[in-house]
Ligand SMILES: O=C(O)C1=C[C@@H](OP(=O)(O)O)[C@@H](O)[C@H](O)C1
C-alpha cells in the first residue's frame with residue numbers, strides 16, 4: 085500500500101465546489117457477487133474501481149467467471165447460474181470485508197475446495213460467527229492459523245439445509261449479509277435466519293436485501309431478528325436484472341460534506357441523495373445537528389457553512405451504530421466544534437482496518453484535541469485555542485486505513501499545515517481522493 089510520498093496539506097481556509105462520487109463499495113461488491121451467481125449477463129455501471137472491488141473481480145475471474153472491465157466504469161459479468169465453474173481455488177482477499185465474508189458463504193455452498201486469505205490485518209479480523217453459521221448447514225471450514233480468523237479452508241461437503249440458521253449480529257453485519265446472499269442457492273425449503281443479540285450496522289442489511297430483490301430474491305423480515313429466505317423454485321436462483329447502476333459512495337461523500345461544514349462551502353456531492361439506499365447518507369443529518377446547513381435532492385447533497393449564531397459548529401452526542409464508517413468523519417469534524425462530541429456504540433471500530441478507536445484517539449491528540457476513549461465510544465474536544473493546536477513534525481499516521489487518511493485531511497483546516505503519512509492507503513475505496521480533495525479546497 086505504500087509507494088506515494090507522505091503529503092503535507094494546508095493550512096486551508098475554504099472549501100467550495102462539487103464532486104462526482106466514486107461508486108459505492110458496498111453496492112459494487114454485492115452487485116458483482118450477485119451478478120456472478122445469477123443467470124444472464126449483467127452490465128454494472130459506475131462500479132467502484134478500487135482495491136476492495138478489484139479483489140472481488142479477481143476472485144470471480146479465478147473462479148471461472150467472465151468479468152470484463154469496459155470504459156467509463158462499466159463492468160460486464162456473465163453469470164454462472166449459481167455454480168462457480170472452478171471447484172478448487174486459492175483466493176487473496178486483501179483487506180476487503182465485503183469480499184471475503186460474502187464470498188466465503190457463497191463458496192461454502194459450492195461443494196468445492198477453496199482457500200481464502202488476505203493481508204496481515206485481515207488475519208486479525210474475525211470470521212467465526214459466519215463460519216459457525218455455515219457449519220449449521222453442514223459446511224466444512226477449517227482455520228489455517230488462528231481459530232476464528234482467516235486464512236480459512238473450505239472443504240467439499242454436502243449442504244443440508246435447516247429451517248433455522250442462527251448468527252450473531254453484534255460483531256459485524258457482514259456475517260448476516262453473507263448468509264442472506266448465499267443460503268438462497270441451497271434453500272430447497274424456506275430458511276429462517278435468526279439474529280442472536282443486537283444487529284449492528286443494520287442499514288447495510290437493507291442494502292443487501294434491496295440488491296437481492298433486484299436479482300429476483302425477496303426476503304421477508306417479520307421482526308428485527310428474523311429473515312425469511314424463500315424456498316427455491318428452480319436451480320437458477322438469482323436472475324440478472326440486465327443493467328444495474330451503482331450509486332455514489334455515501335461514506336466517501338462524508339469527507340466532502342464535512343468540508344462544506346468546516347470550510348464555509350457550499351460543497352455538493354453528486355451521486356447520492358434522498359433516493360439513496362445507503363445508511364451513511366444519515367451523516368448529513370449529523371452535520372445538521374452540529375449546525376451545518378444541509379440541502380438535498382434525489383441524487384445530490386450540499387452542505388454550506390454553519391447556521392449557529394456564533395458561526396461555529398456545536399458538539400453532539402450521537403449513537404453511531406447505523407453509520408459506523410461515516411462516524412469516523414464526525415470524530416475529526418469535532419475539531420471544529422464548540423463543546424465535546426461523543427460518538428457512542430462504535431465497538432466495531434476496533435476490528436476494522438485497524439483499531440480505529442485507538443488510532444483515532446492517538447492521532448487526534450497529536451493535533452491538540454482532548455480525547456477520551458472507551459470500549460465502545462470516543463469523546464473529542466477541540467483544542468481550546470489556535471495556540472493549543474499542534475502540527476506533529478512526524479506527521480499523522482494512517483495505519484493502512486483509508487478512512488484515517490481521508491478523515492485527517494480535514495484537520496488541515498486547523499491553524500497549521502498537516503503531514504499525512506502513507507496517504508496511498510486511500511486506494512482501498514477511493515484511489516483519487518487527494519486529487520478530488522485538492523479541487524475543492526484552498
Ligand atoms: O456490508 C457492508 O458493506 C459494510 C458493513 C459495515 O461493516 P460491519 O457490519 O462490520 O460494521 C461497514 O463498516 C463496511 O465498511 C461495509
Ligand SMILES: C=C(OP(=O)(O)O)C(=O)O
Nearest residue numbers: 179180181182409436437
Ligand atoms: C470497515 C470497512 O471496510 P470492510 O468492508 O473491509 O469491512 C470500511 O470501509 O470502513
